[in-house]
Amino acid sequence: MSKVKTTSGQNIQTSDKKRSARDWMLLLHKYRNPDMVRSFYEIAVSLIPFIALWIAAYQSLKVSYLLSLVFCLAASCFLVRLFIIQHDCGHGAFFKSKSLNNWVGRFIGVLTLTPYTLWRQAHLIHHASSGNLDKRGIGDISTLTVDEYLARSPKGRFSYRLYRHPLVLFGIGPIFIFMLHYRLPIGFMKSGLKYWVSSLGTSLSMLVGAAVLIYFIGFIPFAMIYFPIAIVAAIMGVWMFYIQHQFENTVWERNEEWQMQDAALFGSSYYDLPWFLPWLTGYIGIHHVHHLNSRIPFYRLKKVLRDHAALANMKRITLWESFKCVRLQLWCEQKNKLVSFKEAMSCKDATPTS
Numbered sequence: 001m002s003k004v005k006t007t008s009g010q011n012i013q014t015s016d017k018k019r020s021a022r023d024w025m026l027l028l029h030k031y032r033n034p035d036m037v038r039s040f041y042e043i044a045v046s047l048i049p050f051i052a053l054w055i056a057a058y059q060s061l062k063v064s065y066l067l068s069l070v071f072c073l074a075a076s077c078f079l080v081r082l083f084i085i086q087h088d089c090g091h092g093a094f095f096k097s098k099s100l101n102n103w104v105g106r107f108i109g110v111l112t113l114t115p116y117t118l119w120r121q122a123h124l125i126h127h128a129s130s131g132n133l134d135k136r137g138i139g140d141i142s143t144l145t146v147d148e149y150l151a152r153s154p155k156g157r158f159s160y161r162l163y164r165h166p167l168v169l170f171g172i173g174p175i176f177i178f179m180l181h182y183r184l185p186i187g188f189m190k191s192g193l194k195y196w197v198s199s200l201g202t203s204l205s206m207l208v209g210a211a212v213l214i215y216f217i218g219f220i221p222f223a224m225i226y227f228p229i230a231i232v233a234a235i236m237g238v239w240m241f242y243i244q245h246q247f248e249n250t251v252w253e254r255n256e257e258w259q260m261q262d263a264a265l266f267g268s269s270y271y272d273l274p275w276f277l278p279w280l281t282g283y284i285g286i287h288h289v290h291h292l293n294s295r296i297p298f299y300r301l302k303k304v305l306r307d308h309a310a311l312a313n314m315k316r317i318t319l320w321e322s323f324k325c326v327r328l329q330l331w332c333e334q335k336n337k338l339v340s341f342k343e344a345m346s347c348k349d350a351t352p353t354s
Contacts, residue, residue: 019310020261021259021261021262021265021266022261025292028289028296029293031296031303032296033096034096035297036096042299043085043104046078046081046085047082049075050078053071053072053074054071054075054229056071057229061225068224068225069228072228075229076228076230076233077236078280079233080236081281081282082108082111083114084281084283084284085104085282086108086109086116087284087298088298089104089105089116090116090120091294093294093296094297110202110209113179113230114178115185115199115203116198117194117195117198118188118195118199121191122187126138130245130263131245131251131252131253131258131263131264132253132263133145133255133258133333134254134255135255141241141246142160143252143331143338144331145252145331145332145333146330146331146347160329161329166326169242174234174235174237175234178234182199183199184200210222213226240271240284240285243269243317243322243325246325246328246338247317247338248337248338249315250338251266251267252333263291264291264292265292266288268287269287269288269316270288270305270311270312271285272317273285282299283298283301284301289301289311327340330344332347
């Protein structure tokens with residue numbers, strides 16, 4: 001078993017040959033082909049339980065709202081799973097047909113409060129620039145370098161601290177993004193009519209769906225079920241996205257040094273969740289593999305790790321370890337790692353790592 005050092009300073013263990021991030025990307029090409037039967041099966045085992053839990057949450061209101069909230073929590077988990085299907089459709093990974101990917105993605109987007117075309121464009125930009133310090137700002141969580149933070153005024157530092165506070169990042173933020181931000185094509189308002197159609201069309205479809213449910217069950221029961229499901233799912237989604245890129249030894253580099261494949265493989269985590277949680281989250285925790293080859297359907301990601309043990313040992317973060325990532329807020333260019341506000345001052349005099 002040999003170790004190979006890539007341009008980003010990361011070690012890969014191989015048993016037969018030296019593999020760079022680009023080698024891995026080519027090797028994973030064979031996992032790309034979606035299976036239509038399997039894809040529709042994944043939709044069924046996500047959508048049917050979601051609807052059943054929604055009904056159970058409504059029926060249990062007659063017994064106890066606490067019991068209803070239990071069903072709401074379970075439904076929010078399946079809503080996250082539906083979002084992963086929408087996510088795969090956005091990458092053209094869930095079906096061979098581009099049209100089928102897009103229409104399934106649009107339909108699910110009404111359930112997840114996410115305008116499909118708008119989100120897809122932002123997410124593709126995220127994939128094309130993830131880890132590039134000179135191309136931050138779209139489809140990612142705002143991250144300043146230590147030098148940028150220290151150069152800010154006291155008001156600017158406070159603003160960034162407030163933004164990175166857990167209550168804002170994982171509480172107010174997800175609610176704002178999915179409930180309000182996506183109602184307009186913010187960031188793409190001058191980029192074409194299709195983004196307005198995506199945003200406003202999704203919002204209109206949401207209103208129609210809500211109106212139908214309110215007509216049959218009433219506004220109060222609707223609100224008591226709908227909002228807990230949507231809010232919890234939004235929080236879970238933002239948390240997963242955060243852990244996928246905001247960990248200590250992630251990769252951020254300036255444009256002249258940035259390599260897309262290295263940033264994909266080494267700048268994304270393998271969130272090794274326990275029990276049934278990987279299945280429930282559509283295996284999106286295997287994020288380093290996904291970023292390296294985004295055309296792999298989520299239901300094939302686990303097989304990639306089974307076939308290639310080296311990938312299962314790279315950038316692995318357990319559930320317990322992930323909670324420690326919340327304290328990381330700034331990128332230290334001298335130490336090549338994310339640090340806390342408290343550690344930021346120690347970066348000024350640090351010697352750059354090779």
